[in-house]
Amino acid sequence: MNAAHRARRLVAGSWSRREFLVFGWFPFFRSRHIHLAGARFRILRNGRSKRRYLLIHGNEETARIVLTRFMETQPGIAYRIETRTRNIQVNSLEIDPNRMFSRAGAEASLKSLNTNWAPQQVAAALRTLDHGREHLVRALLPPAGGLIIAVHNNSEEYSVADEVPISDATSLREPANPHAFFLCTERADFLILSRSPYNVVLQQEKPERDDGSLSRLAARRGARYVNLEVRLGNADRQLEMLRWANQNLP
Numbered sequence: 001m002n003a004a005h006r007a008r009r010l011v012a013g014s015w016s017r018r019e020f021l022v023f024g025w026f027p028f029f030r031s032r033h034i035h036l037a038g039a040r041f042r043i044l045r046n047g048r049s050k051r052r053y054l055l056i057h058g059n060e061e062t063a064r065i066v067l068t069r070f071m072e073t074q075p076g077i078a079y080r081i082e083t084r085t086r087n088i089q090v091n092s093l094e095i096d097p098n099r100m101f102s103r104a105g106a107e108a109s110l111k112s113l114n115t116n117w118a119p120q121q122v123a124a125a126l127r128t129l130d131h132g133r134e135h136l137v138r139a140l141l142p143p144a145g146g147l148i149i150a151v152h153n154n155s156e157e158y159s160v161a162d163e164v165p166i167s168d169a170t171s172l173r174e175p176a177n178p179h180a181f182f183l184c185t186e187r188a189d190f191l192i193l194s195r196s197p198y199n200v201v202l203q204q205e206k207p208e209r210d211d212g213s214l215s216r217l218a219a220r221r222g223a224r225y226v227n228l229e230v231r232l233g234n235a236d237r238q239l240e241m242l243r244w245a246n247q248n249l250p
């Protein structure tokens, strides 16, 4: 079925004539992808909602499955990275995509992940990121009153214990399971999440060092952001926590 057929069917079906006149052809030309350097995201839309969801690390397969299943029934827009590796390419160099949201964070990531980097290579990669960053950021950050939830998976090396010392507040209801936790940037969200049976930390204050992650950018811009970390492989638990947050947060 081509776009014209689809349009006629929608006009005849759920769309009123007025809605069609207001929105015109716009929905049919909305992009299904957005990218910054080698970080290419598939855009999954379901209905109309101020919820945004993000999978940014391509090797976090449990989070990918959970988010994809969740979006089949829940309204919002999800951005799901298409690469299957943790790091992505920018020009000829590798970078952690969750370090590209500030110039300082990107520079540190480029220098640590590429052993033989040359200064002009790093400078070119930073220029590429500077050029495209705001376009992606505007898409990812939710509209006023909205919320973005990023889904991540971890392994032995990372847990809530790493975040506790740099957090403004913590609620560790499940200390025996440090790999499952929420990280949020708004105190009101923290207060709600701390009534869940799960671990949660608040990082609201601007940190001294900007690591280039999306959570730091969201905190700086006053956007509501929640990170959901669950150990790789634990899909049932990640879906359970994602649903809890979605149902209980405004």
Ligand SMILES: [Zn+2]
Pocket (backbone or CB within 6 Å): 056, 057, 060, 151, 152, 153
């Ligand atoms: Zn991750």
